[in-house]
Amino acid sequence: xxxxxxxxxxxxxxxxxxxxxxxxxxxxxxxxxxxxxxxxxxxxxxxxxxxxxxxxxxxxxxxxxxxxxxxxxxxxxxxxxxxxxxxxxxxxxxxxxxxxxxxxxxxxxxxxxxxxxxxxxxxxxxxxxxxxxxxxxxxxxxxxxxxxxxxxxxxxxxxxxxxxxxxxxxxxxxxxxxxxxxxxxxxxxxxxxxxxxxxxxxxxxxxxxxxxxxxxxxxxxxxxxxxxxxxxxxxxxxxxxxxxxxxxxxxx
Amino acid sequence: xxxxxxxxxxxxxxxxxxxxxxxxxxxxxxxxxxxxxxxxxxxxxxxxxxxxxxxxxxxxxxxxxxxxxxxxxxxxxxxxxxxxxxxxxxxxxxxxxxxxxxxxxxxxxxxxxxxxxxxxxxxxxxxxxxxxxxxxxxxxxxxxxxxxxxxxxxxxxxxxxxxxxxxxxxxxxxxxxxxxxxxxxxxxxxxxxxxxxxxxxxxxxxxxxxxxx
Numbered sequence: 001x002x003x004x005x006x007x008x009x010x011x012x013x014x015x016x017x018x019x020x021x022x023x024x025x026x027x028x029x030x031x032x033x034x035x036x037x038x039x040x041x042x043x044x045x046x047x048x049x050x051x052x053x054x055x056x057x058x059x060x061x062x063x064x065x066x067x068x069x070x071x072x073x074x075x076x077x078x079x080x081x082x083x084x085x086x087x088x089x090x091x092x093x094x095x096x097x098x099x100x101x102x103x104x105x106x107x108x109x110x111x112x113x114x115x116x117x118x119x120x121x122x123x124x125x126x127x128x129x130x131x132x133x134x135x136x137x138x139x140x141x142x143x144x145x146x147x148x149x150x151x152x153x154x155x156x157x158x159x160x161x162x163x164x165x166x167x168x169x170x171x172x173x174x175x176x177x178x179x180x181x182x183x184x185x186x187x188x189x190x191x192x193x194x195x196x197x198x199x200x201x202x203x204x205x206x207x208x209x210x211x212x213x214x215x216x217x218x219x220x221x222x223x224x225x226x227x228x229x230x231x232x233x234x235x236x237x238x239x240x241x242x243x244x245x246x247x248x249x250x251x252x
Numbered sequence: 253x254x255x256x257x258x259x260x261x262x263x264x265x266x267x268x269x270x271x272x273x274x275x276x277x278x279x280x281x282x283x284x285x286x287x288x289x290x291x292x293x294x295x296x297x298x299x300x301x302x303x304x305x306x307x308x309x310x311x312x313x314x315x316x317x318x319x320x321x322x323x324x325x326x327x328x329x330x331x332x333x334x335x336x337x338x339x340x341x342x343x344x345x346x347x348x349x350x351x352x353x354x355x356x357x358x359x360x361x362x363x364x365x366x367x368x369x370x371x372x373x374x375x376x377x378x379x380x381x382x383x384x385x386x387x388x389x390x391x392x393x394x395x396x397x398x399x400x401x402x403x404x405x406x407x408x409x410x411x412x413x414x415x416x417x418x419x420x421x422x423x424x425x426x427x428x429x430x431x432x433x434x435x436x437x438x439x440x441x442x443x444x445x446x447x448x449x450x451x452x453x454x455x456x457x458x459x460x461x462x463x464x465x
Contacts, residue, residue, distance in 0.1 A: 003320075003322055003323070004322065004323060004324070008322055009322040009324060009325055012320070012321070012322050012325070012329075013322075013325060013328070013329075016329060016332060017332070020332055020333075020336040023336065023340070024336060024339050024340065024343075027340055027343050027344075028343055031343050031344070031346070031347040034347040034348070035343075035346050035347050035350075038346065038347070038350040041350075042350065042354075057350070057351075157291075157438055157439060157440075158435055158438060158439060
């Protein structure tokens, strides 16, 4: 057979593509469960890191079940909606420009550690070179930050990439997202360093200003949504308190 | 004349790319990944394994098919074989070594564009027998790998004070004496400089490698 004929070339190409296609499709299918499991484990590790729990891939599921007792989803107006919170891919939603804001789902994980309750909030934003993301945990007053863990896809090593180090993350602890007047202020990652004693600022990264600003924006945009939810439950909690007081009065 | 499996000629197929025909230091191919993933020894080792696997498999497949591949689409055929193998490696890493896969991220995919692989397929495997192609691929992959590991060793040791992610026992005392990790080691330029130093040593030992200007 003539090796240089068009028929031979086409036949060769078609057979080769079919073989390769089938091989890769089969591999991908066979390995799918493992890859899913790895992704889920990684997410559990990230969620737990926001409340200062170090988990490994081996014990991620166990520790997750131990500390996370509930997960809810809210929409962009702060109302709780139905669904599986763990399976929401916030990064995917962030990238999907066709998604309506009111269709976005915001998952939240409730954790209990040493008899204290924490709310863990996942967030996504834009750094200098690519997406940045993180998990921030709030104390039960819904305004004090208990822990923060950030990560990034491709920030500059030594500069923006420092957002995933303790040096950057630790100062978030104890900061507040609501000021004394009850207004939502979020946390600002401040270039040149946070003002002494300012509860609403943390130190920015020298040489990583765009990444720092990205973190600021990410915190503001995400926490703003969750804050509407927190305000609603704090009010309803107050109502319950008044109700129970009323009940008490009536009982007397 | 029939060569035995480990004749002198065959041994040269492995030893040359490790030394005087090294793909990175002499031919300056595959530099991109050598710069990008050598901040940690573990990444360098995983990358080396991946390249060895892809390169040997690709070379053998191409060598087996060398008389069947239509000449006009031979580069495409080589590319598809390499791409398929790389996709395979990527899938396997994602499933079994998720942490390494995450750290190496796009660089596994970029093995496809590693000039060493395509270069050896086109220059060697297309015209040689399977066993020869296997040895040539192994030699070149190892030649690439040892540079990667050597650079990663230096960069992780002096950049992070660790090896394979573990602290070095004696370093505590050094830190107390005022020693500090060199952050420049972690940054890309230092990979180039370390490769440059290896090239310098290699050429000063073998004057024949120095190009005449």
